[in-house]
Amino acid sequence: MSQIPIIFEDEYLVIANKPSGIASIPERNGSRENSFVGMLESQIGQLFVVHRIDKQTSGILCFAKTEDVHKALSLIFENREVEKEYFAVVKGNVLEPHGIINEPLAENPARPGTMKVYAKGKEAISEYWVNENFKHAAWLRVKIYTGRMHQIRVHLKSIGHPLLVDEIYAGTKNFHISSVMKNFKQNLEEETRPTIARTTLHAAKLGFIHPITKQSISVEAPLPKDFEVLLKLLRKNNR
Numbered sequence: 447m448s449q450i451p452i453i454f455e456d457e458y459l460v461i462a463n464k465p466s467g468i469a470s471i472p473e474r475n476g477s478r479e480n481s482f483v484g485m486l487e488s489q490i491g492q493l494f495v496v497h498r499i500d501k502q503t504s505g506i507l508c509f510a511k512t513e514d515v516h517k518a519l520s521l522i523f524e525n526r527e528v529e530k531e532y533f534a535v536v537k538g539n540v541l542e543p544h545g546i547i548n549e550p551l552a553e554n555p556a557r558p559g560t561m562k563v564y565a566k567g568k569e570a571i572s573e574y575w576v577n578e579n580f581k582h583a584a585w586l587r588v589k590i591y592t593g594r595m596h597q598i599r600v601h602l603k604s605i606g607h608p609l610l611v612d613e614i615y616a617g618t619k620n621f622h623i624s625s626v627m628k629n630f631k632q633n634l635e636e637e638t639r640p641t642i643a644r645t646t647l648h649a650a651k652l653g654f655i656h657p658i659t660k661q662s663i664s665v666e667a668p669l670p671k672d673f674e675v676l677l678k679l680l681r682k683n684n685r
C-alpha cells in the first residue's frame with residue numbers, strides 16, 4: 447500500500463491510522479509484512495505492538511519504538527490510564543441519547559474466537575452518546591474504559607443495536623443503501639457494489655500521558671471515506 451498516514455511520531459513512539467481490511471498484527475500463518483505493524487515497520491523501522499484493533503475496524507493504533515517504551519506504554523494501557531473513543535454505526539434508532547453498558551464478557555465456548563456477555567466474565571465498561579439517529583440506523587460515539595476483545599461489538603449487540611455491518615455479531619457482511627431507500631436510483635455497477643463492506647466501527651480518538659516526555663497526547667483519526675459516504679446516504683434517506 448502507499449505511505450501509511452502518521453498521526454503522531456517522536457523518537458519513542460508512533461501513532462498511525464490503520465485502514466480496514468488489514469490485520470493489526472500477523473494473522474495465523476500470515477507474514478508480518480502483510481500486517482499493519484509490518485507495513486509500518488517497512489516505513490520507519492522496528493516497532494513493538496502496544497494494543498490492537500480488529501482487522502475490519504479502521505483507526506488509531508499506537509506502537510513503541512523501543513522495548514523500554516513498550517513496557518511503559520503497556521502499563522499505561524493495563525492501568526486504564528488511556529482515553530479511547532470510537533465511532534460506530536448501528537442498526538435501529540437508539541432512543542436513549544446516552545448510556546453506560548457495564549456487562550462482563552467472556553469467550554463464547556460455542557463459537558471459539560468470539561465473545562459473549564457472561565455474569566462471571568471479566569469486567570467490561572462502555573459508554574455511548576448518540577451523534578445522530580437515522581430512519582434505520584444510528585451513529586454513536588463510544589468510549590471504552592476496558593479493552594476486552596470485541597467489547598464494543600458485543601456490548602452494542604447486548605442493548606439491541608449491533609453494528610450495521612458485523613458478520614460475527616450481526617450476521618451482515620455488507621450494507622446496501624438501496625435496501626432502506628425506496629426510491630434510490632443507481633446504475634448497475636452501484637447496485638452490485640455495497641455502500642460499505644466492513645465492520646462499521648472506527649477508532650477515532652486516543653489520549654494518554656507520554657511515558658517519557660510526560661506531555662499530554664491526544665490524537666484523532668478522521669473518518670474514512672466509506673464511513674463518510676455511508677453517513678451522507680443515511681442522512682439523505684432521512685429527508
